[in-house]
Amino acid sequence: MSHASTSSSTGSFNRALLFFLIGTLLGLGLGIGLHAAVSGGFNATYLKDIPSWMLGLLVGTLGFFYGLLGYYGIVRGLVFQVIGTLAGILLVTAIRAAMGLPFFDPAKFGFHEGAWVFGALVGAVSFLAGVGALTDWWKWAKGESTPDHHEDVPGWRKYFGVSLDHKVIGIQYTVTSLLLLSVGGLFALLFRVELAESGLQFLTVLTPDQTAALNLYNSLMSLHGIVMIISILLGIAGVINYLVPLLIGAADMAFPRLNAFSFWVAVPAAVILLGSLGLGGFDTGWTGYAPLATRAPIGIQMFYLGVWVAGWSSILGALNLIATVLRMRARGMTAFRMPILVWASVATSIISLTATQLIGLSFQMSMFERLFGMPFFNVAKGGNPILFQHLFWFYSHPAVYVFVLPGLGVISELLPVFARKPLFGYRWVALSSIGIALVGFLVWAHHMFTSGMNEYLRVPFMYSTLLVAVPTGVKFFSxxxxxxxxxxxxxxPMLFVLGGIVVFLLGGLSGPPNATVSTDLHLHDTYFIVGHFHSTMFGGYVFPFFAAIYYWFPKATGKRLDETLGKWHFWLMTPAFFVLTLFMMRVGLLGMRRRIADYDPMLGFDPWHLAMTIAAFLIALSVLVFFYNMVKTLRSPVTETGNVWNSRSPEWQVPSPMPAHNYEKEFEVVGEPYDYGLPGSVYVKM
Amino acid sequence: MQNVRHFVILAVLIAVVSVLTYLGLDALELMPVAAAAQAAPIDWLMDLQVKLIAFFFALIVVPLVYSLVVFRRKPGEAGDGEHIEGSTSLEVTWTFIPLVIVVVLGYIGADNLAQVKRVDPQAVEIKVVGYQWGWRFEYPEGFVSNTLYLPVNKQAVLKMESSDVLHSFWVPEFRVKHDLVPGRVEIYRITPTLIGDYKVRCAEICGASHAYMESPIKVISQEEYTAWVNEQAAIAAAEAAAALANPDPKRGEKLYNEAGCKACHSIDGSKGVGPTWKGLWGSQVPLADGTTVLADEAYITESIRNPSAKVHQGFSPNAMPSFAYLKDGQIADLIEFIKTLK
Structure with missing residues (x-):
């Protein structure tokens, strides 16, 4: 980056911040003003209106991007989304009014629930039209032709609009994922402050009364879960999108427009999801179990719709990835010569492609139960609440393998580079990913051992669940x-790989006690599960994700992240995480239920929770160090364009950053991917 | 030779770390006090799991740390590691042995579950109702309690129902938990073995006050239990008779506190999940459909028995479970109490 463009981007960044402030104040003022107008007078507690603050943040974000970019890309998308949402709301409202149905509902932020849901859906489609993700298809439908490759706008602006380059899309995914990681993390910090001490003392400051504080706790806890899940899905999509075409020697993904669509559809989904906080939130946890969900505020509809829309991103992205790996590998790259990360990506995509529909379906059924009175889960009218749990977990258990398989692939990919040795038992490691993915489809009901499902079915689900330990063990031993x-x-990068192994081991070893039914009767829905789950997510995703960023950052940018700051990041995060997860398991065994805003002081958990809250803040601090490292490195003039890690992998055989259409000439695979220590051997011939 | 030395050191370290990890975890006293017969097999299996955890933790972490120390690149050292691609016999071994462990553990787990589920046909039967946000225990002798009294060393079979959303019955000292599903009777068997005070806590998120959905449990001797049941049954019969003839706001207030009304209806005018009771009697109540209704005996009785019949404006329907189990006399007491809330 030349000096001139640096200073101009600094200028637009300052303008963006200013517009953010102005926008936030405008939105906040509008929200509070509306509230005062409807209630016929102003009250100081309106300053604590969460919907008004959310409106402020929305307008502020729009202002931020407008200040940065002008009317371009994501700004057009967001403007279209706002207009589309309003149009959808007004259309349904007008139809209801014309039919003589009630159309104004003060308990639901002015409009009928159906108007909000339809509006949000129209908003999502409008976003895609506005940002330009549908443009080429629209032109084709009209019979016009478009160029096969669109040239990207130069510089950093291309990241804020539609690009068909898988590397740009990979970075868009990764940055969006990091943003959502920060938002989800912020939610966690907010409720961790509340949990630091028994009693309610923090969230009550932000809300007018105790019921509102409890509802805010439940909304933050629920949103922490789902925002992190979307963040993880986008993070793995980022890693897969950026790397898989490079690793297999393809110029791009099989369907570049579908690829762009898959990323951009996730953006309005995230907006809708966060919008739920502005519409009363929801108190069900990310599981959204009926019948509590049928009674929740309409925020739950935005949660359902946000996940439903984001599901398209997963399904279509997975389809694209499988097609790419099947059809576009370099000459000589047979199945067992593929880099191990490609195997993991295929395994994860098989699940995403075939199971995501089930969470979409379960949420859609619950949505329709609320909107149209279809009593799928209502016992009084012949429905069954347990059915929801089966449909929900049929995706949501395999989903955890979607989250961890790519991370385990990153571990397997990087270990040989830093151990300077072949990956031990390559075929076994490759097939273990597929094994985990397939067995993962048969275990869902282990989330339901206490639910009142059929008693005898619990035993086969115990066996299938324990079985997952076998292919997972193969990975650890290898x-x-x-x-x-x-x-x-x-x-x-290697520090994060090693940390990932040990943390994932902790998650893996705390698994079997939840699998054997009788012990799970004690552990289910406690903090033990919360600790177990966070260990698997940190070990299987967070640590490897950071490892991947440290490792491939030079490939993407031509600059290497600072080692000292990287070590600070690692040595702050790792011990803090151990405290967090082990203490979670500790209090869970002793009787701490999950998803509670407050706990009995008689249980003596106060000091443990205080330690967990401090640990959570240390993790947040470590991530801030990481962000600072990225900014500092990007602004530094020092470049690293060579084979930084002395890797055999094809992407490191060409200079960094990667040119627009990847390899100038197709390479040929002539050896094994991880033959470190075998003199004279190479993996690819460029 | 050097390999043999490595493996001997490793084996010793793995054994030492396994044992130390297990002893350390055991010394922490991982589980709360066990107060039920069902806790014994569960704690036994948990202990077996902790032993397995300690062993496998050592089996992975010891060689990992050992490698990081012994096989790290020394200063000035160049070149790569040894070219070892893998070993099929090792892979088969560490696939097969865990598979055997899994199958055996599954068998043990199934057997363990059977022990936990053991049925005593002579069990004491009590009906448990979970609602947003409280517990109610209905005894077959014809009275209702907010504290669950159980006789020690006798199996109790709880017939659990929910009047609104999912809840989960969990007493950490009893270990076992089970969900309450609307529209169903879920069976929960427990044999308390330790006299003392415990708490049932809802373990399935059920809305705003989920955290506070707790009720006391008292495990008492069989003699005390019989005496308590007889006393409660007598009080209930006497109260029902007295209330019909002569409703009393004091008994109404007690009911307000114990039956769960308090969770949603304030008596000081503040807004809760439901409308406040202050000033309710004799007022014109605005309804969701725009009409109003006089808050008299008929309206209040209907709202207790069938809460969704007339919904107060600004409050959601279905928020309140039916309290149809209350006897006429008890409702009369409640109405007397409401009359005092000017």
Missing amino acids: WVATLWKGKIEAPT
Whole structure:
């Protein structure tokens, strides 16, 4: 980046911040003004209106991007989304009025629930039209032709509009994922402050009364779950999108327009999802179990719709990835010569492609139960609330393998590079990913051991669940054997790989007690599960995700992240995470239920919770160090364009950053991917 | 030779770390006090799991740390590690042995579950109703309690129902938990073995006050239990008779506090999940359909028995469970109490 463009981007960044402030104040003022107008007078508690603050943040965000970019890309998308949402709301309202149905509902922020849902859906489609993700298809439908490749706008602006380049899309995914990670993390920090001490003392400050504080706690807790899940889905999509075409020697993904669509559809989904906080939130946890969900505020509809829309991103992205791997591999890249991360990506995509529909379906049924009175889960009218749980977990259990398989792939991919040894038992590691993915489809009901499902079915689900330990064990043993007799180096990416292994081990080992039915009767719905789950997510996703960013950052940018700051990041985050997760398991065993805003002081959990809250803040601090590292590195003039890690992988055989259409000439695979220590061998011939 | 030395050191370290990890975890006293017969097999299996955890933790972490120390790149050292691609016999071994462990653990787990589920045909039967946000225990002798009294060393079979959303009955000292599903009777069997005070806490998120959905449990001797049941049954019969003849706001207030009204209806005018009771008697209540209704005996009785019949404006329907189980006399007491809330 030249000096001139640096200073101009600094200028537009300052303008963006100013517009953000002005926008936030405008939106907030509008919200509070509306509230005062409807209630016929102003009251100081209106300053605590969460809907008004959310409106402020929406307008502020729009202002931020407008200040940065002008009327371009994501700004057009967001403007279209707002207009589309309003148009949809007004259309339904007008139809209801014309039919003589009630159309004004003060308990539901002015409009009928159906108007809000339809409006949000129209808003999502409008966003896609506005941002330009549908433009080429629209032109084709009209019989016009478009160029096969669109040239990207130069510089950083291309990241804020539709690009068909998988590397740009990969970075768009990754940055969006990091943003949502910060939002989800912020939610967690807010409720962790509340939990630091028994009693209610923090959220009551932000809300007018105790019921509102409890509802806010439940909304934050529920949103923390689902925002993190979407963040993880986008994060793995980022890693997969950026890397898989490079690893297999393809110029791009099989369907570049579908690829762009898959990313951009996630953006309005995230807006809708966060919008739920502005419409009363929801108190069901991210599981959204009926019948509590049928009684929740309309925020739950935005939660359902947000997940439903984001589901398209997962399904279509997975379809694209499988097609790409099946059809576009370089010459000589047979199945067992594919990089291990490609195997993991395929395994994860098989699940995303075929299971995501089920969470969409379960949420859609619940949505329709509320909107149209279809009593799928209402016992009084012949429905069954347990049915929801089966449909929900049929996706949502395999989904955790969607989250961890790519991370485990990153671990397997990087270990040989830093141990300078072949990946031990490559075929076994590759097939274990597929094994986990397939067995993962048969275990869902282990989330329902206490639910009142059929008693005898619990035993087969216990067996299938325990079975997952076998392919997972193969990975651990193979990783340890890979390190054995290596020449191990531990720069920052390797630290995160090693941390990931140990943390994931903790998650894995705390799994079987939840699998055996009788012990799960005690552990289910406690903090033990929360600790177990956070260990699997940190070990299987967060640590490997950071490892991947540290490792491939030079490939993407031509600059290497600062090692000292990277080590600070690691050594702050890792011990803090151990405190967090182990203490969670500790209090869970002793009787701490999950999803509670307050706990009995007689249980003596106060000091443990205080420690967990401090640990959570240390993790947040470590992530701030990481963000600072990225900004500092991007602004630094020092470049690293070579094979930074001395890897055999094809993407490191060409200079960084990667040129627009990847490899100038197709390469040929002539050896094994991980033959470190075999003199004279190479993986690819460029 | 060097390999043999490595493996001997590793084996010793793995054994030491396994044992130390297990002893350390055991010394922490991972589980709360066990107060039910069902806790014994569960704690036994949990202990077995902790042993497995300690062993497998050592089995992975010891060689990992050992490799990081012994096989790290020394200063000035160049080149790669040894070219070892894998070993099919090792892979088969560490697939097969865990598979055997899994199958055996599954068998143990199934057997363990059977022990936990053991049925005593002579069990004491009590009806449990969970609602947003409280518990109610209905005894077959014809009275209702907010505290669950259980006789020690005797199996109790709880027939659990929910009047609104999912709840989950959990007493950490009893270990076992089970969900309450609207429209169903869920069976929960427990045999308390330790006299003392405990709490049932709802373990399935059920809305705003989920955290506070707790009720006391008292495990008492069989003699005390019989005496308590007889006393409660007598009080209930006497109260029902007295209330019909002569409603009393004091008994109404007690009911307000104990039956769960308090969770949603304030008596000081503040807004809760439901409308306040202050000034309710004799007022014109605005309804969701725009009409109003006089708050008299008929309206209040109907709202207690069938809460969704007339919904107060600004409050959601279906928010309140039916309290149809209340006897006429009890409702009369409640109305007397409401009359005092000017």
